Ligand SMILES: Nc1ncnc2c1ncn2[C@@H]1O[C@H](COP(=O)(O)OP(=O)(O)O)[C@@H](O)[C@H]1O
């Protein structure tokens with residue numbers, strides 16, 4: 395997978411830009427607030443169908459401009475392709491893949507695949523479960539379109555079911571009449587999502603172990619295991635019918651508690667990844683250095699799993715991560731980014747070897 399070129403109009407502080415990328419290491423270098431992360435955000439937008447920084451599309455349009463446009467050329471194993479997105483405030487965005495109009499951005503997710511790594515990801519192990527679910531969702535959505543569809547449906551149904559719960563005090567009758575229907579729907583999507591998450595971690599874990607081992611030379615064994623809200627063995631999520639029944643039973647058994655809490659208490663929106671070192675919770679017992687090494691290993695594993703499943707290496711997007719790492723991890727990461735495309739932002743280009751250097755100043759990019 396390779397990002398060949400991007401053309402941008404009125405996205406963030408970028409008025410116009412046309413940038414070609416090298417097939418190896420690309421370094422975006424410049425002072426703070428010049429537009430380095432903005433460019434990665436534009437690239438990542440075409441991969442994920444959303445910004446990694448905001449859910450407000452209007453923030454992405456250059457102040458005072460009427461619309462923004464991103465057009466990205468990329469090559470996958472078979473051919474050169476293009477994704478073009480045009481955003482207008484208050485209007486539906488216009489998306490084209492290879493000049494053909496696409497109705498929803500989620501339809502293009504998975505076409506151009508990236509692994510994004512920001513400094514915030516270094517706290518993936520010690521952050522709350524929401525960040526770890528985000529890690530799984532971004533990786534899986536790019537790999538399996540059905541996963542993203544299921545997740546979108548799940549979130550929609552969850553919203554409806556939560557609304558029903560909140561209205562239940564005033565209207566117990568409607569609740570009693572419809573809760574079974576919503577619980578069934580929710581349990582169905584939950585079982586699909588849980589299976590993907592459990593399978594993914596099983597694959598990712600061996601890469602996490604290998605990276606952690608190479609990085610630290612410590613004789614310690616990391617684990618990263620799916621922790622779903624039904625607390626069963628990860629393998630048992632293979633049987634989605636059984637999981638669906640279990641979720642349904644949970645969603646039908648504790649209505650008073652759910653009404654008291656004002657929300658749905660069981661489901662994949664409560665999932666976590668159980669990360670351990672030598673059998674102990676890494677979140678509670680690992681040193682800060684180990685936690686950071688594990689987080690780095692998890693991001694690198696994301697790239698390995700993606701390559702394993704699709705047969706192609708995803709493009710790495712590294713936002714300011716090198717400056718956050720100590721020399722050992724920095725050296726390790728440098729060794730991991732050969733033979734693939736990587737786009738790196740930094741204030742300090744001198745520390746990163748080789749590659750195409752692109753200077754960033756006030757939303758302008760020069761080679
Ligand atoms: N919608 C927008 N229109 C114009 N400028 C914007 C917009 N959103 C952010 N910016 C500007 O972009 C700059 C930050 O760019 P960023 O890429 O995050 O910097 P860095 O080079 O440090 O990564 C800030 O000066 C900010 O004011």
Ligand SMILES: [Mg+2]
Nearest residue numbers: 430431432714
């Ligand atoms: Mg930045």
